[in-house]
Amino acid sequence: MQYYPVDGLDVEYDVLEKATEAYCSSLDEKDANSSDTLTISNGKQVRIPESKTAFLNLFGGDSKHKVLALEDKCDSNTVLALYLNKSWWSVEDVLKTSDSSRHGLVQVKSLGERIVLYVLNMICGRMSEVSPTSDTFFHAHGPEEYAKIFWEDGEAVGFYTVKRKGSLCDNCTCQCYQISVLDTIFVRKKHRRKGFGIRMLQDFCHTFAAEEELGISSPISPVMYQVCSRFLQCHPEMQNILWEVEAPGDWSQRNSIWLQIQLEHALPVCSLAHDKTEEKEDCQLDSTPERNKRQNEKNRLLIEEGYSMQDYNEAAEAKGRCVSRTFERPLSNAQNSFKDSAVDIQGSKMPNKRKYIVDMPAEGSTVKHSKPSL
Numbered sequence: 001m002q003y004y005p006v007d008g009l010d011v012e013y014d015v016l017e018k019a020t021e022a023y024c025s026s027l028d029e030k031d032a033n034s035s036d037t038l039t040i041s042n043g044k045q046v047r048i049p050e051s052k053t054a055f056l057n058l059f060g061g062d063s064k065h066k067v068l069a070l071e072d073k074c075d076s077n078t079v080l081a082l083y084l085n086k087s088w089w090s091v092e093d094v095l096k097t098s099d100s101s102r103h104g105l106v107q108v109k110s111l112g113e114r115i116v117l118y119v120l121n122m123i124c125g126r127m128s129e130v131s132p133t134s135d136t137f138f139h140a141h142g143p144e145e146y147a148k149i150f151w152e153d154g155e156a157v158g159f160y161t162v163k164r165k166g167s168l169c170d171n172c173t174c175q176c177y178q179i180s181v182l183d184t185i186f187v188r189k190k191h192r193r194k195g196f197g198i199r200m201l202q203d204f205c206h207t208f209a210a211e212e213e214l215g216i217s218s219p220i221s222p223v224m225y226q227v228c229s230r231f232l233q234c235h236p237e238m239q240n241i242l243w244e245v246e247a248p249g250d251w252s253q254r255n256s257i258w259l260q261i262q263l264e265h266a267l268p269v270c271s272l273a274h275d276k277t278e279e280k281e282d283c284q285l286d287s288t289p290e291r292n293k294r295q296n297e298k299n300r301l302l303i304e305e306g307y308s309m310q311d312y313n314e315a316a317e318a319k320g321r322c323v324s325r326t327f328e329r330p331l332s333n334a335q336n337s338f339k340d341s342a343v344d345i346q347g348s349k350m351p352n353k354r355k356y357i358v359d360m361p362a363e364g365s366t367v368k369h370s371k372p373s374l
Contacts, residue, residue: 001097003085003098004089004093004094004096004098005082005085005089005094005115006094006096006097006098006110006111006112006114006116007094007097007098007099007104007112008085008097009085009110009111009112010111011109011111011114012111013111016067016084016111017066019085019086020067020068020083023068023083023086024053025066027048027053031038031042035351036071038081038088039081039251045080046070046080046098048088052070052071052073053068053069053070053071053074054068054069054071054076054224055067055068055069055269056068056069056079056122058114058115058117058118058140058142059141060139060140060141060142061355062142064081064201064254065143066081067083067115067118068082068083069081069082069083070082070083070088076120079091079123082094082115084112084115089325091123091124094115094116094125095116095119095120095156096154096155097151097154097155097156098154099254101173101295102135102151103151103152104150104151104152104202105148105149105151105199105200106148106149106151107146107147107148107149108145108148108149108159109145111239114143114148116149116156117141117149117159118140118141118146119156119315119347120149120156120158120159120186121140121141121184121186122140123157124186125186126187136318139162141184145161146161146162146163146164147160147161147162147199148160149160150187150192150196150199150200150327151235152196157184157186157187157188157191157196158186158187158188158191158196158197158200158203159184159185159200160182160184160185160186160200160203161182161183161184161206162180162181162183162204162208163177163180163181163183163247164177164180164323165177165178165179165180165211169247169248170247174353175247175248175286176248177247177248177249178248178249178250179213179214179215179217179243179245179246179249180208180211180215181213181214181216181217181247181249182201182204182215182217183217185197185200185201185215185224187200193293195225197224197229198227198230198231201227201228201231202235203229203243205231205235205242208370212241213241213254214241214242214243215242215243215244215245215246215249216228216242216245216257217245217246217256218245218246219244220244220257225257225260225261227263229261230255230260230263232257239258240256240258242257243255243256243257244256244257244260247339256270265362270314275363296360311353329373
Protein backbone atom coordinates (compact mmCIF):
# COMPACT_ATOMS: atom_id res chain seq x y z
CA MET A 1 0.00 0.00 0.00
CA GLN A 2 1.35 3.42 -0.95
CA TYR A 3 1.53 6.02 1.77
CA TYR A 4 1.21 9.74 1.12
CA PRO A 5 2.72 12.71 3.00
CA VAL A 6 -0.39 13.44 5.06
CA ASP A 7 -0.31 9.88 6.41
CA GLY A 8 3.17 10.26 7.89
CA LEU A 9 3.34 13.89 8.97
CA ASP A 10 1.82 13.57 12.41
CA VAL A 11 5.00 15.12 13.79
CA GLU A 12 6.27 18.46 15.07
CA TYR A 13 7.40 21.05 12.55
CA ASP A 14 11.02 20.81 13.76
CA VAL A 15 11.29 17.29 12.33
CA LEU A 16 10.21 18.48 8.89
CA GLU A 17 12.51 21.50 9.08
CA LYS A 18 15.63 19.44 9.89
CA ALA A 19 14.96 17.01 7.04
CA THR A 20 14.51 19.93 4.63
CA GLU A 21 17.74 21.60 5.74
CA ALA A 22 19.66 18.35 5.28
CA TYR A 23 18.26 17.95 1.77
CA CYS A 24 19.14 21.52 0.77
CA SER A 25 22.72 20.98 1.95
CA SER A 26 23.03 17.78 -0.10
CA LEU A 27 21.49 19.47 -3.14
CA ASP A 28 24.21 22.13 -3.14
CA GLU A 29 26.90 19.45 -3.20
CA LYS A 30 25.43 17.42 -6.07
CA ASP A 31 26.73 17.58 -9.60
CA ALA A 32 24.24 19.14 -12.00
CA ASN A 33 24.46 16.09 -14.28
CA SER A 34 23.45 13.71 -11.49
CA SER A 35 20.36 15.58 -10.42
CA ASP A 36 17.15 14.02 -9.19
CA THR A 37 14.10 13.93 -11.43
CA LEU A 38 10.44 14.05 -10.55
CA THR A 39 7.44 12.82 -12.52
CA ILE A 40 4.52 15.21 -12.06
CA SER A 41 0.83 14.49 -12.62
CA ASN A 42 0.87 15.09 -16.39
CA GLY A 43 3.72 12.60 -16.84
CA LYS A 44 6.35 15.27 -17.44
CA GLN A 45 9.86 14.59 -16.10
CA VAL A 46 11.30 17.54 -14.18
CA ARG A 47 14.99 17.91 -13.30
CA ILE A 48 15.16 19.47 -9.87
CA PRO A 49 18.28 21.67 -10.18
CA GLU A 50 16.96 23.09 -13.45
CA SER A 51 13.74 24.04 -11.78
CA LYS A 52 13.34 26.75 -9.20
CA THR A 53 13.15 25.82 -5.52
CA ALA A 54 11.68 28.24 -3.01
CA PHE A 55 10.41 28.29 0.53
CA LEU A 56 6.70 28.98 1.05
CA ASN A 57 5.34 30.36 4.31
CA LEU A 58 2.70 27.96 5.60
CA PHE A 59 0.97 30.57 7.75
CA GLY A 60 1.16 33.79 5.80
CA GLY A 61 3.35 36.37 7.55
CA ASP A 62 4.79 33.72 9.89
CA SER A 63 8.21 33.08 8.35
CA LYS A 64 9.20 30.50 10.96
CA HIS A 65 7.12 27.73 9.41
CA LYS A 66 8.08 27.09 5.79
CA VAL A 67 7.97 24.26 3.28
CA LEU A 68 10.31 23.71 0.33
CA ALA A 69 8.56 23.92 -3.03
CA LEU A 70 9.54 23.18 -6.61
CA GLU A 71 8.36 25.87 -9.00
CA ASP A 72 8.07 25.73 -12.77
CA LYS A 73 11.16 27.42 -14.21
CA CYS A 74 8.95 29.11 -16.83
CA ASP A 75 6.22 30.23 -14.42
CA SER A 76 7.01 31.06 -10.79
CA ASN A 77 3.29 31.04 -9.98
CA THR A 78 3.06 27.32 -10.73
CA VAL A 79 4.11 24.98 -7.92
CA LEU A 80 5.00 21.50 -9.15
CA ALA A 81 5.89 19.68 -5.93
CA LEU A 82 6.68 19.95 -2.22
CA TYR A 83 9.55 18.35 -0.29
CA LEU A 84 7.96 16.33 2.51
CA ASN A 85 8.96 13.18 4.40
CA LYS A 86 12.46 13.28 2.84
CA SER A 87 11.08 13.11 -0.68
CA TRP A 88 9.54 15.21 -3.43
CA TRP A 89 5.78 14.85 -3.89
CA SER A 90 3.69 16.29 -6.70
CA VAL A 91 0.86 18.61 -5.69
CA GLU A 92 -1.75 15.99 -6.62
CA ASP A 93 -0.07 13.36 -4.41
CA VAL A 94 0.11 15.78 -1.48
CA LEU A 95 -3.69 15.93 -1.63
CA LYS A 96 -4.10 12.13 -1.41
CA THR A 97 -4.35 9.75 1.53
CA SER A 98 -4.26 5.98 1.99
CA ASP A 99 -5.95 6.23 5.41
CA SER A 100 -9.51 4.96 5.03
CA SER A 101 -10.57 6.81 8.18
CA ARG A 102 -10.12 10.08 6.32
CA HIS A 103 -13.52 10.23 4.69
CA GLY A 104 -15.99 13.09 4.53
CA LEU A 105 -15.32 16.20 6.60
CA VAL A 106 -12.37 15.84 8.97
CA GLN A 107 -11.11 18.59 11.26
CA VAL A 108 -7.56 19.77 10.57
CA LYS A 109 -5.22 18.86 13.44
CA SER A 110 -1.87 17.40 12.31
CA LEU A 111 0.96 19.14 10.49
CA GLY A 112 0.25 17.03 7.41
CA GLU A 113 -3.38 18.19 7.35
CA ARG A 114 -2.24 21.82 7.74
CA ILE A 115 -0.05 21.37 4.67
CA VAL A 116 -2.98 19.87 2.72
CA LEU A 117 -5.08 22.89 3.76
CA TYR A 118 -2.32 25.20 2.54
CA VAL A 119 -2.11 23.42 -0.83
CA LEU A 120 -5.89 23.59 -1.34
CA ASN A 121 -6.05 27.24 -0.35
CA MET A 122 -2.87 28.83 -1.68
CA ILE A 123 -1.83 26.55 -4.56
CA CYS A 124 -5.05 25.07 -5.96
CA GLY A 125 -7.25 28.00 -4.98
CA ARG A 126 -4.99 30.99 -5.44
CA MET A 127 -2.74 29.89 -8.30
CA SER A 128 -4.31 27.09 -10.31
CA GLU A 129 -8.09 26.95 -10.22
CA VAL A 130 -9.31 30.54 -10.11
CA SER A 131 -9.59 32.76 -13.17
CA PRO A 132 -6.93 35.51 -13.35
CA THR A 133 -9.77 38.03 -13.77
CA SER A 134 -11.51 36.87 -10.58
CA ASP A 135 -11.84 39.43 -7.77
CA THR A 136 -11.56 36.68 -5.17
CA PHE A 137 -8.68 37.05 -2.73
CA PHE A 138 -6.94 34.20 -0.96
CA HIS A 139 -5.13 34.56 2.35
CA ALA A 140 -3.05 32.00 4.21
CA HIS A 141 -4.69 30.61 7.34
CA GLY A 142 -3.16 30.82 10.79
CA PRO A 143 -1.72 27.78 12.61
CA GLU A 144 -4.74 27.65 14.93
CA GLU A 145 -7.46 28.36 12.35
CA TYR A 146 -10.48 26.08 12.73
CA ALA A 147 -10.79 24.17 9.48
CA LYS A 148 -12.22 20.98 8.01
CA ILE A 149 -11.08 19.20 4.86
CA PHE A 150 -13.52 17.23 2.73
CA TRP A 151 -12.00 13.85 1.81
CA GLU A 152 -13.60 11.80 -0.95
CA ASP A 153 -12.22 8.51 -2.32
CA GLY A 154 -8.80 9.13 -0.80
CA GLU A 155 -8.46 12.70 -2.09
CA ALA A 156 -8.94 16.17 -0.59
CA VAL A 157 -11.67 17.86 -2.67
CA GLY A 158 -12.34 21.00 -0.63
CA PHE A 159 -12.34 22.69 2.76
CA TYR A 160 -13.99 25.33 4.90
CA THR A 161 -12.65 27.52 7.72
CA VAL A 162 -14.38 29.25 10.62
CA LYS A 163 -13.70 32.36 12.65
CA ARG A 164 -14.90 31.13 16.01
CA LYS A 165 -16.84 33.29 18.44
CA GLY A 166 -14.40 35.09 20.71
CA SER A 167 -11.42 34.82 18.33
CA LEU A 168 -9.53 37.97 17.30
CA CYS A 169 -10.61 39.60 14.04
CA ASP A 170 -6.96 40.14 13.07
CA ASN A 171 -3.56 40.85 14.60
CA CYS A 172 -4.02 44.61 14.42
CA THR A 173 -7.05 44.94 16.68
CA CYS A 174 -8.38 43.76 20.01
CA GLN A 175 -11.87 43.21 18.58
CA CYS A 176 -13.22 39.67 18.70
CA TYR A 177 -15.90 37.94 16.65
CA GLN A 178 -19.27 38.09 18.41
CA ILE A 179 -20.61 35.02 16.58
CA SER A 180 -18.97 32.11 14.79
CA VAL A 181 -18.54 32.91 11.10
CA LEU A 182 -18.00 30.65 8.08
CA ASP A 183 -15.04 32.53 6.65
CA THR A 184 -13.78 30.52 3.67
CA ILE A 185 -15.20 27.66 1.61
CA PHE A 186 -13.55 26.09 -1.42
CA VAL A 187 -14.24 23.12 -3.72
CA ARG A 188 -11.72 22.01 -6.34
CA LYS A 189 -12.76 22.73 -9.90
CA LYS A 190 -13.00 19.09 -11.00
CA HIS A 191 -15.25 18.23 -8.04
CA ARG A 192 -17.82 21.01 -8.37
CA ARG A 193 -21.51 20.47 -9.11
CA LYS A 194 -21.50 17.42 -6.86
CA GLY A 195 -23.10 18.95 -3.75
CA PHE A 196 -19.91 19.38 -1.68
CA GLY A 197 -20.57 23.07 -1.05
CA ILE A 198 -24.01 22.59 0.50
CA ARG A 199 -22.75 19.64 2.56
CA MET A 200 -20.01 21.80 4.05
CA LEU A 201 -22.53 24.53 4.90
CA GLN A 202 -24.69 21.90 6.58
CA ASP A 203 -21.74 20.62 8.57
CA PHE A 204 -20.82 24.14 9.72
CA CYS A 205 -24.34 24.72 11.03
CA HIS A 206 -24.40 21.29 12.68
CA THR A 207 -21.00 21.74 14.33
CA PHE A 208 -21.97 25.07 15.88
CA ALA A 209 -25.63 24.20 16.48
CA ALA A 210 -25.44 25.25 20.15
CA GLU A 211 -25.00 28.92 19.16
CA GLU A 212 -28.05 31.15 18.73
CA GLU A 213 -26.72 32.95 15.64
CA LEU A 214 -24.23 31.97 12.94
CA GLY A 215 -22.62 34.02 10.19
CA ILE A 216 -21.07 33.86 6.74
CA SER A 217 -18.35 36.40 5.92
CA SER A 218 -19.43 39.33 3.78
CA PRO A 219 -19.54 39.79 0.85
CA ILE A 220 -21.25 36.55 -0.16
CA SER A 221 -20.82 35.62 -3.82
CA PRO A 222 -23.88 34.98 -6.04
CA VAL A 223 -23.00 31.27 -6.24
CA MET A 224 -22.77 31.04 -2.44
CA TYR A 225 -26.15 32.77 -2.18
CA GLN A 226 -27.58 29.99 -4.34
CA VAL A 227 -26.10 27.41 -1.98
CA CYS A 228 -27.60 29.28 1.00
CA SER A 229 -30.98 29.42 -0.72
CA ARG A 230 -31.03 25.66 -1.28
CA PHE A 231 -29.92 25.02 2.28
CA LEU A 232 -32.41 27.37 3.94
CA GLN A 233 -35.30 25.95 1.92
CA CYS A 234 -34.40 22.49 3.26
CA HIS A 235 -33.85 23.80 6.81
CA PRO A 236 -36.42 26.54 7.57
CA GLU A 237 -35.43 26.46 11.27
CA MET A 238 -32.14 28.12 10.23
CA GLN A 239 -33.71 31.04 8.35
CA ASN A 240 -33.58 33.43 11.32
CA ILE A 241 -30.20 32.18 12.52
CA LEU A 242 -27.88 32.52 9.51
CA TRP A 243 -26.51 36.03 8.80
CA GLU A 244 -24.19 37.75 6.36
CA VAL A 245 -21.57 39.27 8.67
CA GLU A 246 -18.84 41.87 8.66
CA ALA A 247 -16.27 41.59 11.44
CA PRO A 248 -16.66 41.68 14.39
CA GLY A 249 -20.32 40.85 13.78
CA ASP A 250 -22.44 43.05 16.05
CA TRP A 251 -26.07 43.74 15.09
CA SER A 252 -25.14 46.76 12.97
CA GLN A 253 -22.91 44.50 10.84
CA ARG A 254 -25.38 41.70 10.05
CA ASN A 255 -27.84 41.12 7.22
CA SER A 256 -30.45 38.38 7.23
CA ILE A 257 -29.48 36.02 4.41
CA TRP A 258 -32.97 34.58 4.13
CA LEU A 259 -34.55 38.05 3.93
CA GLN A 260 -32.10 39.07 1.23
CA ILE A 261 -33.03 35.97 -0.76
CA GLN A 262 -36.77 36.60 -0.34
CA LEU A 263 -36.54 40.27 -1.24
CA GLU A 264 -34.52 39.44 -4.34
CA HIS A 265 -37.35 37.18 -5.53
CA ALA A 266 -39.94 39.88 -4.80
CA LEU A 267 -38.16 42.71 -6.65
CA PRO A 268 -39.06 43.87 -10.18
CA VAL A 269 -37.35 42.03 -13.00
CA CYS A 270 -35.50 45.09 -14.38
CA SER A 271 -31.82 44.37 -14.92
CA LEU A 272 -29.49 45.87 -12.31
CA ALA A 273 -26.89 46.31 -15.05
CA HIS A 274 -29.01 48.93 -16.85
CA ASP A 275 -28.32 52.60 -16.32
CA LYS A 276 -31.00 54.76 -14.69
CA THR A 277 -32.59 55.80 -17.98
CA GLU A 278 -32.83 52.25 -19.32
CA GLU A 279 -34.10 51.02 -15.98
CA LYS A 280 -36.82 53.66 -15.85
CA GLU A 281 -37.97 52.86 -19.37
CA ASP A 282 -38.05 49.13 -18.66
CA CYS A 283 -40.05 49.59 -15.49
CA GLN A 284 -42.59 51.74 -17.30
CA LEU A 285 -43.42 48.73 -19.45
CA ASP A 286 -44.80 46.92 -16.42
CA SER A 287 -48.57 47.10 -16.12
CA THR A 288 -50.09 48.50 -12.96
CA PRO A 289 -51.64 45.15 -11.90
CA GLU A 290 -48.23 43.48 -12.21
CA ARG A 291 -46.57 46.14 -10.07
CA ASN A 292 -49.31 45.89 -7.46
CA LYS A 293 -48.95 42.12 -7.37
CA ARG A 294 -45.21 42.33 -6.75
CA GLN A 295 -45.66 45.07 -4.16
CA ASN A 296 -48.22 42.98 -2.26
CA GLU A 297 -45.86 40.01 -2.30
CA LYS A 298 -43.03 42.19 -1.01
CA ASN A 299 -45.23 43.55 1.79
CA ARG A 300 -46.24 40.03 2.80
CA LEU A 301 -42.62 38.87 3.02
CA LEU A 302 -41.56 41.86 5.08
CA ILE A 303 -44.45 41.44 7.53
CA GLU A 304 -43.71 37.72 7.93
CA GLU A 305 -40.09 38.51 8.76
CA GLY A 306 -41.04 41.25 11.24
CA TYR A 307 -39.79 44.25 9.24
CA SER A 308 -41.65 47.42 8.32
CA MET A 309 -42.06 48.92 4.87
CA GLN A 310 -40.26 52.02 6.14
CA ASP A 311 -37.14 49.89 6.74
CA TYR A 312 -37.32 48.49 3.22
CA ASN A 313 -38.03 51.79 1.49
CA GLU A 314 -35.14 53.57 3.23
CA ALA A 315 -32.74 50.79 2.23
CA ALA A 316 -34.10 50.63 -1.30
CA GLU A 317 -33.70 54.38 -1.71
CA ALA A 318 -30.07 54.19 -0.55
CA LYS A 319 -29.05 51.15 -2.55
CA GLY A 320 -31.53 50.97 -5.41
CA ARG A 321 -33.11 47.55 -5.67
CA CYS A 322 -30.17 45.72 -4.10
CA VAL A 323 -31.10 45.88 -0.42
CA SER A 324 -27.89 45.64 1.58
CA ARG A 325 -28.71 47.72 4.62
CA THR A 326 -28.97 45.94 7.97
CA PHE A 327 -32.55 45.88 9.27
CA GLU A 328 -33.54 45.66 12.89
CA ARG A 329 -33.60 42.13 14.23
CA PRO A 330 -37.08 40.54 14.18
CA LEU A 331 -38.67 40.32 17.61
CA SER A 332 -39.31 36.57 17.39
CA ASN A 333 -36.27 34.30 17.14
CA ALA A 334 -36.50 30.79 15.71
CA GLN A 335 -35.31 28.14 18.11
CA ASN A 336 -32.13 26.48 16.99
CA SER A 337 -33.34 22.96 16.30
CA PHE A 338 -30.89 22.27 13.50
CA LYS A 339 -28.95 19.75 15.58
CA ASP A 340 -31.99 17.49 15.69
CA SER A 341 -32.60 17.67 11.95
CA ALA A 342 -29.06 17.90 10.58
CA VAL A 343 -27.95 15.68 7.78
CA ASP A 344 -25.41 12.96 8.40
CA ILE A 345 -22.00 14.20 7.30
CA GLN A 346 -19.30 11.55 7.55
CA GLY A 347 -16.46 11.96 6.52
CA SER A 348 -10.02 37.79 7.36
CA LYS A 349 -14.51 40.07 7.85
CA MET A 350 -10.83 39.95 6.67
CA PRO A 351 -9.00 42.73 4.85
CA ASN A 352 -10.36 42.06 1.35
CA LYS A 353 -13.15 40.16 -0.31
CA ARG A 354 -13.66 36.71 1.09
CA LYS A 355 -13.83 33.62 -1.02
CA TYR A 356 -16.56 31.12 -1.63
CA ILE A 357 -15.42 28.89 -4.46
CA VAL A 358 -18.18 26.32 -4.64
CA ASP A 359 -20.80 25.23 -7.13
CA MET A 360 -24.40 24.15 -7.00
CA PRO A 361 -25.29 20.46 -7.11
CA ALA A 362 -26.06 19.20 -10.59
CA GLU A 363 -29.62 19.57 -11.84
CA GLY A 364 -31.78 16.69 -10.72
CA SER A 365 -29.50 15.76 -7.84
CA THR A 366 -30.95 15.40 -4.37
CA VAL A 367 -29.66 16.07 -0.88
CA LYS A 368 -30.29 13.22 1.51
CA HIS A 369 -31.37 14.03 5.06
CA SER A 370 -31.08 11.74 8.04
CA LYS A 371 -30.37 11.83 11.74
CA PRO A 372 -26.70 12.34 12.56
CA SER A 373 -24.86 9.37 13.99
CA LEU A 374 -23.12 10.97 16.96
